[in-house]
Amino acid sequence: xxxxxxxxxxxxxxxxxxxxxxxxWQYYDGDQPLTYSTERLDEIFxxxxxxxxxxxxxxxxxxxxxxxxxxxxxxxxDEAAAARLNELYQETELHLDSEDAHLAALVCxxxxxxxxxxxxxxxxxxxxxxxxxxxxxxxxxxxRRKLWAAKWWEASDGTYRLTLYYPDRLEYYxxxxxxxxxxxxxxxxxxDPPQAENPYGEIPVFHLxxxxxxxTSELANAIRPQDAVNKLLADMMxxxxxxxxxxxxxxxxxxxxxxxxxxNEIWNxxxxxxxxxxxxxxxxxxxxxxxxxNAMDKLATSIAIxxxxxxxxxxxxxxxxxxxALIAMESPLNRKCQRCIxxxxxxxxxxxxFLLTLDGWGDxxxxxxxxxxxxxxxxxPRTEAEIRQMSVAAGLPLATxxxxxxxxxxxIEQMEQDKAAEQAAATAGLAQALVEQQRRAEQWQPAGAxxxxxxxAxxxxxSGGxxxxxx
Numbered sequence: 001x002x003x004x005x006x007x008x009x010x011x012x013x014x015x016x017x018x019x020x021x022x023x024x025w026q027y028y029d030g031d032q033p034l035t036y037s038t039e040r041l042d043e044i045f046x047x048x049x050x051x052x053x054x055x056x057x058x059x060x061x062x063x064x065x066x067x068x069x070x071x072x073x074x075x076x077x078d079e080a081a082a083a084r085l086n087e088l089y090q091e092t093e094l095h096l097d098s099e100d101a102h103l104a105a106l107v108c109x110x111x112x113x114x115x116x117x118x119x120x121x122x123x124x125x126x127x128x129x130x131x132x133x134x135x136x137x138x139x140x141x142x143x144r145r146k147l148w149a150a151k152w153w154e155a156s157d158g159t160y161r162l163t164l165y166y167p168d169r170l171e172y173y174x175x176x177x178x179x180x181x182x183x184x185x186x187x188x189x190x191x192d193p194p195q196a197e198n199p200y201g202e203i204p205v206f207h208l209x210x211x212x213x214x215x216t217s218e219l220a221n222a223i224r225p226q227d228a229v230n231k232l233l234a235d236m237m238x239x240x241x242x243x244x245x246x247x248x249x250x251x252x253x254x255x256x257x258x259x260x261x262x263x264n265e266i267w268n269x270x271x272x273x274x275x276x277x278x279x280x281x282x283x284x285x286x287x288x289x290x291x292x293x294n295a296m297d298k299l300a301t302s303i304a305i306x307x308x309x310x311x312x313x314x315x316x317x318x319x320x321x322x323x324x325a326l327i328a329m330e331s332p333l334n335r336k337c338q339r340c341i342x343x344x345x346x347x348x349x350x351x352x353x354f355l356l357t358l359d360g361w362g363d364x365x366x367x368x369x370x371x372x373x374x375x376x377x378x379x380x381p382r383t384e385a386e387i388r389q390m391s392v393a394a395g396l397p398l399a400t401x402x403x404x405x406x407x408x409x410x411x412i413e414q415m416e417q418d419k420a421a422e423q424a425a426a427t428a429g430l431a432q433a434l435v436e437q438q439r440r441a442e443q444w445q446p447a448g449a450x451x452x453x454x455x456x457a458x459x460x461x462x463s464g465g466x467x468x469x470x471x
Contacts (some may be wrong), residue, residue: 243287
């Protein structure tokens with residue numbers, strides 16, 4: 001059996017995951033299919049025009065996404081490089097794309113960042129790429145080492161473009177057929193030009209993965225319970241339309257055609273003829289919708305447990321929980337988010353080092369680049385201040401405590417400068433106040449008061465009596 005070419009492997013990987021990822025995005029967006037347990041039910045409800053969904057998948061993903069914020073960068077021992085990297089993070093708009101990349105990694109299990117210089121403008125470009133458009137092939141002997149990467153997209157003329165990235169070159173391919181008609185890798189032909197040099201010795205495609213073991217979505221275990229919730233919701237809406245209102249009945253030998261079941265209608269029920277069935281009326285009980293609501297609540301609780309999402313994200317809680325209660329309730333979610341931060345951080349470290357290389361800072365070691373994420377824990381300001389105060393009272397330096405909270409060295413240094421300036425201003429203000437007080441005391445003292453011979457009682461030179469009288 002002939003070995004598959006890189007182009008063939010890239011086409012099979014890209015085309016093979018498109019449908020699965022499209023379905024995952026539909027579940028996140030709330031455009032979820034209505035699934036029934038049997039074909040008969042599917043046929044009965046096929047004519048249902050409305051679609052009802054209670055989208056808990058978005059809650060599961062967004063609860064994590066809100067805690068995955070890449071705020072800033074540090075470079076060990078090089079403040080200038082760190083400042084430039086933070087500028088590049090803003091200039092390339094990666095501070096916006098990072099959230100899209102994290103969202104895609106949670107929904108699909110993976111996302112991609114591509115970085116490359118814009119030679120026409122002399123700038124560095126870096127942007128998020130949809131996981132349906134990119135693929136990375138790794139060495140089998142070393143799954144951390146990239147062998148090659150691929151990216152395809154539909155051009156403005158409706159045909160496909162595909163690029164293969166290697167450490168030493170970039171290969172370009174294109175199709176003559178329209179993208180919708182392409183069903184084989186053989187439709188791709190070398191482009192014009194067929195390839196270009198890669199002078200950086202590194203594949204400029206970076207892979208964000210939720211887990212290293214396998215590409216799995218955060219929604220993998222939530223989709224089936226979500227289907228059940230939607231099924232119950234659709235059943236409840238149908239029952240509400242046909243069985244939630246009380247149905248009334250009348251038995252009479254007289255004509256009951258004029259009776260109408262509508263608001264503000266008063267029935268004049270005709271009497272029987274006294275010979276046959278006596279006139280009687282009654283009503284059927286309505287469908288109890290609480291049964292459906294309770295079942296959906298239990299399924300929502302199951303989704304919360306399976307995905308380790310706090311239940312207060314699904315249901316309203318009575319009162320506001322304290323800071324300590326939030327820490328306990330959200331600890332499973334926070335641990336899950338921290339694992340994602342650790343995994344994502346390894347890839348962002350590669351992105352940061354490559355951005356500095358593209359910007360002309362030379363070879364910056366990945367180990368020296370540190371992406372700084374906001375802490376995933378939800379801590380109320382008062383609780384955070386109390387924790388900080390107790391840590392300092394226990395003997396920890398304030399700078400150490402602040403660094404553990406996520407403060408950068410530059411922020412801590414600025415805080416120390418502000419504190420010193422405030423103390424200097426307070427000292428100068430106190431000294432000025434003392435001088436002013438002394439000046440005012442001297443200004444209001446009577447002329448000659450307190451001087452020798454001034455004649456004040458009890459002072460040397462004073463006679464102690466009235467003028468012109470002997471003591």
